[in-house]
Amino acid sequence: MTELEDLCLRKGLRLTEHRRIVLEILDSATDHPCAREIHRRAADGHRIGLATVYRTLNSLTAAGVLTRLTLSDGRTRYERAGASHPHLIDVDTGEILALDEDELARLIEDTATSLGFRLVGYRLRMFGVKP
Amino acid sequence: MTELEDLCLRKGLRLTEHRRIVLEILDSATDHPCAREIHRRAADGHRIGLATVYRTLNSLTAAGVLTRLTLSDGRTRYERAGASHPHLIDVDTGEILALDEDELARLIEDTATSLGFRLVGYRLRMFGVKP
DNA sequence: CTAAATGCAAATCATTTGCAAAGAG
DNA sequence: CTCTTTGCAAATGATTTGCATTTAG
Numbered sequence: 454m455t456e457l458e459d460l461c462l463r464k465g466l467r468l469t470e471h472r473r474i475v476l477e478i479l480d481s482a483t484d485h486p487c488a489r490e491i492h493r494r495a496a497d498g499h500r501i502g503l504a505t506v507y508r509t510l511n512s513l514t515a516a517g518v519l520t521r522l523t524l525s526d527g528r529t530r531y532e533r534a535g536a537s538h539p540h541l542i543d544v545d546t547g548e549i550l551a552l553d554e555d556e557l558a559r560l561i562e563d564t565a566t567s568l569g570f571r572l573v574g575y576r577l578r579m580f581g582v583k584p
Numbered sequence: 585m586t587e588l589e590d591l592c593l594r595k596g597l598r599l600t601e602h603r604r605i606v607l608e609i610l611d612s613a614t615d616h617p618c619a620r621e622i623h624r625r626a627a628d629g630h631r632i633g634l635a636t637v638y639r640t641l642n643s644l645t646a647a648g649v650l651t652r653l654t655l656s657d658g659r660t661r662y663e664r665a666g667a668s669h670p671h672l673i674d675v676d677t678g679e680i681l682a683l684d685e686d687e688l689a690r691l692i693e694d695t696a697t698s699l700g701f702r703l704v705g706y707r708l709r710m711f712g713v714k715p
Numbered sequence: 716c717t718a719a720a721t722g723c724a725a726a727t728c729a730t731t732t733g734c735a736a737a738g739a740g
Numbered sequence: 741c742t743c744t745t746t747g748c749a750a751a752t753g754a755t756t757t758g759c760a761t762t763t764a765g
Contacts, residue, residue, distance in 0.1 A: 467719060467764050488755075502722045507755060509720095527730085527754070541696060554695055561710060564685055565672060570712030577708040579692060581701030598739050598744055619730080633747045638730060640745095658729065658755080 464516050471501055475509045479519065479533055487528035520574075539577035595647050602632055606640045610650065610664055616682070618659035670708035 457476055461468040474495050478486070486494070492506040510531055513519045522530040539557055541550045557577065565572040588607055592599040605626050609617070617625065623637040641662055644650045653661040653671075670688055672681045688708065696703040 465719090469720065469764075471721080489753095500722090504723075504756075505721055511756090529754085539695070541699060541701060550699070552695070552699075557691055557695055560688055560691055561670075561708070564670070564683070564688055565710050565712045568672060568681070568683075568712075569714060570672060570674070570710075571715050573711040573713055575708065575710040577692070577706065579696050579701075579706040580704045581696045581699075582704055583700060584702050596744095600739075600745065602746080631747090635731080635748075636746055642731090660729085 460516055460518060464512075466512060466516070470499075471495075471505055472509055472513070474499055474501065475506060476513065476518070479531060485522050485530040485532050487530050489528070491531070539579065541579040541581055591647055591649060595643075597643060597647070601630075602626075602636055603640055603644070605630055605632065606637060607644065607649070610662060614682075616653050616661040616663050618661050620659070622662070670710065672710040672712055674712060674714065 457473060458468055460466070461472070466472070475491060478491055478494050488507050488510055489503070491510070492501065492503045495501050495506060510519065514521060514531070517534055519531050520534040522532055539552045539554055541552055561575050561577070562572050565575075588604060589599055591597070592603070597603070606622060609622055609625050619637050619641055620634070622641070623632065623634045626632050626637060641650060645652060645662070648665055650662050651665040653663055670683045670685055672683060674681075692706050692708070693703050696706075
């Protein structure tokens with residue numbers, strides 16, 4: 454896991470088994486688990502406290518490796534950080550399309566710039582129905 | 585406040601002073617206050633409990649009058665439903681700017697259309713920092 | 716060895732809920 | 741008068757933190 458070693462070096466973090474485990478869980482996950490769920494999965498076969506999971510998620514998020522996905526159900530979910538891109542959600546089926554729309558991305562960036570901000574990321578969720 | 589009377593009638597809710605106050609605060613707000621903040625503003629001149637604010641926000645949200653804005657700072661923020669518009673969030677200060685960007689809105693709508701969807705709504709959140 | 720990381724339990728913070736009292740229709 | 745709404749305080753649930761102990765470098 455070179456990326457993690459690299460990251461730890463750069464951020465002055467120590468490369469612990471726990472960070473490996475949490476990152477591995479998120480890498481292999483097909484969903485977006487919350488802290489408790491990550492702990493549940495990590496604790497299966499390892500000795501790891503819930504507080505450690507929270508701390509790890511926080512440091513990895515601060516380090517830019519993870520992104521928080523805040524849905525409105527109270528729990529914070531996590532995913533590997535990556536390219537900001539627009540999503541279109543089919544309101545009828547719940548299906549999510551991740552779009553690759555350069556023009557939108559550029560306009561979004563330009564808008565932020567024109568307001569005097571440097572764009573750190575964005576999330577565009579469009580809700581639509583098939584007519 | 586005919587709209588509220590109407591709503592209460594349709595939903596079998598009672599038209600109370602508290603619902604009026606909460607809705608009025610959200611209508612006149614230029615920001616997106618959280619429950620505590622709404623309570624703070626409402627309590628200025630009125631006798632209203634925090635629990636009532638929460639209950640009111642929940643029933644108005646369930647009734648479709650309000651929308652929850654879930655940022656990743658732990659608190660849920662509220663706004664009048666229906667207003668799809670882009671937001672830019674200052675990552676350093678937490679300040680939220682609700683933008684009125686026609687060009688973006690149009691492009692977003694066009695994008696959905698070109699994908700064969702009718703746009704029901706969208707949420708664009710941009711995260712930026714002041715250089 | 717020394718500072719960072721961990722486990723556990725206690726502490727916070729936002730939000731919800733139980734219950735008796737107050738208010739709308 | 742009946743049923744909803746409210747206030748207050750206690751309960752919940754997610755996340756954070758204090759502290760003594762362990763561990764990576």
